[in-house]
Amino acid sequence: MSREEFNKLRHDHCCFLYVSIIIVAFALSLSPAYCQDIEGYDDNPATQELFSELVYKSFSNFTSVFKQDIAKYFGFCITDVDEDWNMAFNFSKGTQFISNCAKKTNGDMLRRICTAAEIKFYFNNLFEKGAKKSNYLKPNKNCNLSSWVSGCEPGWACGVGKGEKVDLRNSKDMPFRSTNCAACCEGFFCPHGITCMIPCPLGAHCPLAKLNKTTGICDPYHYQLPPGKPNHTCGGADIWADILSSSEIFCSAGLYCPSTIQEIPCSRGLNPGSDAALPPMPGGSSSQQSSGKGKKNGKSNLTQMLDDIENNPEGHEGFNLEIGDKNIKKNAPRGKQLHTQSQMFRYAYGQIEREKAMQEQNKNLTFSGVISMANDTEIRKRPTIEVAFKDLTLTLTTKHKHLLRCVTGKLSPGRVSAVMGPSGAGKTTFLSALTGKATGCTMTGMVLVNGKMEPIQSYRKIIGFVPQDDIVHGNLTVEENLWFSARCRLSAELPKPEKVLVVERVIESLGLQAVRDSMVGTVEKRGISGGQRKRVNVGLEMVMEPSLLILDEPTSGLDSSSSLLLLRALRREALEGVNICMVVHQPSYTLFRMFDDLILLAKGGLTAYHGSAKKVEEYFAGLGITVPERVNPPDYFIDILEGIAKPKSAGEL
Template identity: 60%
Template sequence: MADARPRLRLSIVFIIFAALLLARLPLGRCQGDDDYDDDDRSQGASNVFASAVYSRMMNLTSIFADDIGRHFDFCVKDTDKEWNEAFNFSSDLTFLTKCVKETKGMRDLPHRLCTSAEVKFYFSSFIENNGAKNFLSLNKNCNLSSWLSGCEPGWACSVGENAKVDLKEDRNIPIRNVNCGPCCQGFFCPRGITCMMPCPLGAYCPLATLNKTTGICDPYNYQIPPGQPNHTCGSADMWADVESSGEMFCPAGSYCPSTIQKVSCSSGYYCRKGSVSPTRCYKKSSCPPNSTNQDITIFGALLMVALSLLLLIIHNFSGQMLTSRERRQAKSREAAARHARETVQARERWKSAKDVAKKHAAGLQTQLSRTFSRKKSSNQSETPKGFGAIFGDAGGEPKKKEENNLTKMVQSIENDQDSYDGFNIEIRDKNVKKNAPRGKQMHTRSQIFKYAYGQIEKEKAIEEHNQNLTLSGVISLATNVEVRTRPPIEVAFKDLSLTLKGSKRKLLRSVTGKIMAGRVAAVMGPSGAGKTTFLNAVAGKATGCDMTGHVLINGKAEHLRSYKKIIGFVPQDDIVHGNLTVEENLRFSARCRLSADMSKPDKVLVVERVIDSLGLQAVRDSLVGTVEKRGISGGQRKRVNVGLEMVMEPSLLILDEPTSGLDSSSSSLLLRALRREALEGVNICMVVHQPSYTLFKMFDDLILLAKGGMIVYQGSVKTVEEYFAGLGINVPERVNPPDYFIDILEGLVKPSASVNYKELPLRWMLHNGYEVPRDMLEEAPDVDSSLRGNQDNPSSNSSESQSLAGEVWGNVKDIVGQKQDEYAYQFSKSQDLSNRKTPGILKQYRYFLGRVVKQRLREARVQGVDFLILCLAGVCLGTLAKMSDETFGALGYTYTIIAVSLLCQIGALRSFSLEKLQYWRERASGMSSLAYFLARDSIDHFNTIIKPILYLSMFYFFNNPRSSIGDNYIILVSLVYCVTGIGYAFAIFFQPGSAQLWSALLPVVLTLIATQQKTSKFIADLCYTKWALEAFVIANAERYSGVWLITRCGSLVNNDYDIAEWNLCIIILILYGLVFRCIAFFCMVAFQRN
């Protein structure tokens, strides 16, 4: 049944088509028109008759317009255009004139033409017999009892002399059994039927000649009947698809201006099979005489070279722009830093001179006071008028007329905008408020850098004058509006416990304490103590667990996630962008995470301050580097990892092992930078592993955890040794205290006192009067009862050991619970209490766009390899997969779809698979996922536009299909857009290795499904490859007209294609791309690691 449906539909199509074919032939003579004498065979009379016949043919086309619209629309878009290209003989009616001469006068020609019933009979028999031209069904003229010579191929007969024939008759076949003879040239006469049909334009239908050697009538490959010496070869015997009647088509290398004339192609032209006129070759292309196609590979090579040069120029130009921009920034930065240092030095020299002058002035005043009376001296100024004028002392008002050069220099330093008052640490509120908005008024790079370095030098001066500066000292200096303190965040936790949902294993047990603003707290403990779990629990990121207890933010029961815009989290791994410089990484984080109301100069100041405090000045313009391409050192990379959070000026900064892998000097530098952050009111909590004694003393507080997630100590670093000494645990001399405590908790060192290390958490809880869980009291029965206080003495309850199956089931429940919590965490919303408005989606989109452009430019070599492989694929497929007229190039386009889909889809994986960790970190910090996705997709549209051009520059010019390069380009752009979206989804959902395998497998499988005839239409329609192949075939089939019309319709109906669906194919490919982009974005947001 699956084969019967297309055959039935094709049969109807051919019948309608043949009826329309006959509509173009004369009907008037069948009705007894005697306007012309049958015996008049003069040339002029024949031409007039032919013209009259053709004019009557033209008047019958509108009769069949409705039938064309109903049955023929799947392969004919413009009826008039298509039929004119097939049967518009107005330019040359020679075949009609000759046929009039070859028949018995002008009356006999209409009697030999097939009626609608005969045409219907021919095409229906042709379809039913699968195109076997020698097996038409029997009819009243050609049957077992009556087989006339007109039934043979290439011959036809006429009706009786007095019979009338209506060509529009579609039911009854007329009796044709007289005047049988060869079919006129320009017509074809099938075997088994006794009438003639006109050959379409593009066909070559001369009278056949007998090949006496083979007995074949060349060029039609039919034989004359045996035993009939008077039977000769006639004209063509069949018009069907090119596979069945290829000998009827005008041969390649020649063109046929009429159906009875063949002309060889001359030099400079080429003629494809079935051509009506020659096609001029492009200039510089190779077209010798009798060319079947033009050799335009040189144009493809030139186009590829031109495009390569253009891409190279764009890359070099953009690279030079980036380099020159970085150089200008470096020059401006160095000039600003030099100006700041020189200004500070000048100010210091001025202060020294002023102090010396004051000392001399004080001595002079003492001498003068001895001379004058007490009354007179009491009315004098504290300093002489001359010195006050020179040094501008606060004791007197200087006169402008008496200002000397030194005074003018100092006033220039203090009032010049380029100095920005940043160096005058003695300036008070009045002057500061007056000059505060200057940062917002700056636009030039030099002004911004001078402002930034001026403030940095001022802060250094303040630090030098306030070596013992504490949080209270910072608050006291807040009278200067330029010194900003951050909103404090204090996190308190009471009886905090975490238990896995499935296995009920405890990760944290009764943790109580707090971390305070303006202090640096260290979380220490042996491996497996739950240090990172503790940070996640405090931050509200713990998933798959049941949490009990309370977490208070500034004394209120609020979720810490509500403050995520002012909370920085530094992961243990150095998750930074390796193809960006140090400064670019920090600047991007600052742009997206600092307040949108903050001016650009202030943001630059923040970045420069962090770079200076972390000691990254020497590598600020160096790429961070990746595993494949080395960049900065590991210690510098670790500091950049911390700096990404420092530049957003957090109020709470959580760090997971920031000193791991750092040497002592790098660790000290990092910790000093963090202490400076703490002086501004930042709450800093960090996990560290056995720091040195120097680093240990730089912390303010210590949270010491034992295995099982229990607190052993929480408090000031200064009192930790005193507390353990009270338990009888004394740190030996020359032993680092944190190392000794952790070794005890690991069980590696036995304390000198009779204290079991397992009892230390319980002793801490009893020491602070915390409520102790019963199970902890059971685990430490040897603890002195006096320490237990009023704690209940629980009864011993022995828990039964879990079976293996129960343990496995508990682990499964743990995984399921964790996934559920992760999804709930991703899609839950919390109230924003941070009071910070970060840049919106559009601004972040612009920032992401600029970052991706830089990354792509630095990955130009990878892009170049992609382009080269695509060009090679175009050359190979264009050379090997030659265009087939029988299938309209379907095979070559099938290979094209597979190659382009595979290469572009794998190339699209890099857009998201290589930066998953970076995205997860940025999204957790509050950056827009939509802006990130759209920016990367927008930049990838460059590949969507360029890759089809590169492929077509090779494939099209090596293969030279009939379809236009514009149509092919539009299809390939839509295809690349589609497969790029699929690549995004694979890159986000799968691991890189699995994503590559899926990207290689999917195009091949979908193409095989779409090209199978037995595949369900519904399943085929789900394959994007089906729509791409249909678009390619339609674009090519539209260029086949005239004699190719039946071939086109047969191919389209067999593949279930519609010539009017080209736009639909493009739209569906684009929709597939959009849908898969939406799927990819959903997966990116939903399937995220915390």
């Protein structure tokens, strides 16, 4: 190419770009947001960017028109309507769907976008009547008994007439729309009964519908083509968040949606450090909602709330919890009668408060407390498990080395037992032997469950095991981790409100309320603190509501206050009759005194002590071993078993 040719091309290109920018700048200058044809719409990135900006800006700060209505109906769960709305419609990071739509509609996209009056009409219908699947919008200017243009059909929209100016922010008058009726663009939704397009909020996935030839339905939205209109095709989405009829409207689990028109499997899309990549979440995710450290990325409050109404139009009542309210028990709906999140949370917190009160009574053991406990059938009782072991001996099959020798004792329901001993004494091996997980070994002796010689594995559904290494998912929030475990471990038949209760009880009991929405964190990305992480790790097993909970060093690496917090939570479980047994290293004296029983193992898997933790000093004193002043008794006994300290006999003092 000659220099002249190159300069000419460059000049042409610049002129073209310049003209395009002027056209779009002109449209932008028609503030606040008038719908204009943009004839010059083209593939030029600069034009596309400006055009897209025009569209999403016209949607942001739109709330002045709906604020009152939203606050009236949903003030209980949305604190800042503007912030929520703007978060749901901030497409600044992904405007491809706008460019695609502009191309597809030959520049008249803005003529097809709903005005404030139409959006208000749609929401008010939704708020008032709820989303009954059939035509739930009232008759209006464009879709009524005498006029029903194609754009009134689900997933379709029409434009306003050429030359007609439409102010997108006009919240009073609906424009007349009857021209160029066509399928709604992907990334937008076009409700049944109005003739315009509304962008799908972030977190949603709104692809174009496809006709399922077998069922005759437009999937994934489940609407039908109008009869007697052979040219009508499946269009875009017709709903915002009707997950009852289509769970596909939201980014599905295991996928992330960088925009409302993309869905990418997490395994392929995960790219540590990239803003666009988000972890697999129970509800799917949208990268554009990412906002700050530890913030959950999912449906915005507004979206969640609409989802909620559509799930249950009648039962929308709010989170007006009255903790401690005596009538809560009487009035609270139970089990399957509960539909909305608010009802479920209300029920869960009512129960939690009652349980706390019961525990207080239990602690004081007043006569009336015992009677009321006996009469209260609503507090779910877990089955109890007592595990007795007799002459438990474990020998390595290959080396004929004894890992445990004749360990005898029992773990009782409602008690917290500590397993202690020097490193390598066989503490972890003992836990494995108890739970039937020891491999490569020959085991002799007996393990009796509730006095019966039954394989302990048959009780696995009510036995929780927290291993030494964390099993939390670092890319999920605390709450998501617990829900993941709850979904996997709790019975599918357990009604959702009961599951909510279980998860909320665990969050409450482990003191994780403040970090429930924070990401747990990974090596690359810092999340919650080490102590909180350990508590989540324990919570994963607590959500299965075990009767026997076995934990391998849950307090290792924790400072004494974090350890205390954890042990308090475990003690609360024990109050419910759970049998808890944990390996613990170097507990502070305060922590040590929180254990009911102690199993002290010496090297070679020998039992040095088994009995009440409070009587261990007395026991050793009886053997002539007394704890020196200012020395922590558990540390001293371990040092003696290690051979580090020489026992001081009582006579020497």
